[in-house]
Amino acid sequence: MKIALAGIGKIARDQHVPAIAGSSDWDLGATVSRSGSVEGVPSFTSLAEMFEAHPEVEVVSLCMPPKPRFDYAAEVIRAGRHVMLEKPPGATLSECHILRDMAAAAGVSIYATWHSRQAAQVAAAKAWLAERALRHVTVIWKEDVRRWHPGQDWVFEAGGLGVFDPGINGLSILTEILPDPVHLRSAELLVPENRQAPIAARLAFHHTGGAQISAEFDWRQEGEELWTIEVETEDGAIRLSEGGASLHIDGKEVAQVDGAANDGEYPQLYSQMAMLVREGRSEMDLRPLALVADAFLLGERRVVAPFEF
Template sequence: MTETPRQPTPIAIVGVGKIARDQHIPAIAADPRFELAATVSRSGGVDGVENHASVEALLEARPDVEALSLCMPPIPRFNAARAAIAAGRHVMLEKPPGATVAEVLTLDRMSRDANVTLFATWHSRHAAAAGPARDWLAEKRLTGIRVDWKEDVRKWHPGQDWIWRAGGLGVFDPGINALSLLTAICPVPLHLTSATLSVPENRATPIAADLEFSDGEDLTAMAAFDWRQKGGEIWQIEVETDAGTLSLTEGGARMFVDGTERGLEDPGEYPDLYRRFGDLLADGASDVDPLPLIHVADAFMLGRHLTVEPFED
């Protein structure tokens, strides 16, 4: 008997900003398992797609929309996700999955109780080198880790004031990408031991951060995040092992072992996120890992605050 092909899952995007337009909308359009059925946006939404003023309005008007992809900033995301889960809809969370760790754990519990899929995404874990790097490191003894994640905030977050308010994460907004990639490839668990957070005197969140991690034994990992980078982005992780040095560059798009580049297949981070979401929906499963956010929370708990010059956009 020939199986009837499943109809695409109607999905709505909540928060139609730069990341939604640059990444989510093209990824949905390219995936036959999804159909962009609606949006929630106060900025006009997407041409040719039904738009709603609030999540609640969407949920009431469109019971056929099975899944929501939440792309708004982290602070309002919890209430939107909670409403969607309570209405029996599946939810995909842009990173970070919440403003606090407790929010993420609460949503995880709610989704399980409601028997709906919750996918807390970390797009850097879907970089081309993430899987190959994890496999290469699996049987190695790690002797040192260095992370450098530096970019120009004016280029990547122009005029976005929310990132500088409490809960906006500051430089950890990109820095959490590094932490999500590191925790995906590292074969041993790490915990934060110290942090220095450089906070502009006119802002509430850091513009730079220096972190140190340990595995509790003899492995040390150092990370430097900075939003004052000029002359091109630096998104790289270097891992020294007893069998050579692994280097990931360009946010995990490229991989080198002892300076020699390895060839990689690259479907694209966001297309692969929606592939994973489709698989979770088909399996009736969820994927919620708060560890990168826990590391950020630890940095704010342990971090020594250093006041630096004001930042003006």
């Protein structure tokens, strides 16, 4: 199937382009970007121009930041094409609900992707936790924003999510592996005095079974970066680390099982999108974004030192 990429930045070049190139489901037919392009692929500055020149394009994968994404996604749906959304699926929950309803009315597929759920050991962790009672869950997501978003001031603007840009990856795994739903009870947001979005956050969740669940996100990490989820149950404990790539059960490392999980996170997303299109279905899980929205609603804001790239 022919697919187009809209928004040719770092994430598109690092992840989306290689995933499409290695897929037997997709052929990259065009790109849409104000400044970027992919060698050997027709490039355009607007969706309208691209659709006119390449009516064979069936799907558009949107890789731009969340704030402008709604207008692009709505245009794709109105053109009768399927749409794939990089995480987070939008700048607000309301616009995501509207896009979901638009896609259903138009009879096209829409897919809100969460790449961290495709990490190699997430499915194994979910299966292990399925029949166990939780006691404690701790999510730690600490990385260096200068490494992953060098000079990208938009991540600290209103709608840029700040530290929740990576933190939502941890929340996407949390909502996937826990056998019971959780909701936010309280949050503390640390916002640089010269920025609009938090550089760090601490969250506490409510669990119907009384488990203590918390998360800590920080974009100021120096040295070793941490992407871990530790879960203590009444029958043992697990530790997911490296963003879900590594799993320890009761301190013993679990070997990865051969299969799709070893293909990489983004190739799996594109395989899933192909299946959704062929089966005429959509997948729009908004739970991770809802938790982030609740953090902004409930969060106590604390001003911290200015931040500059």
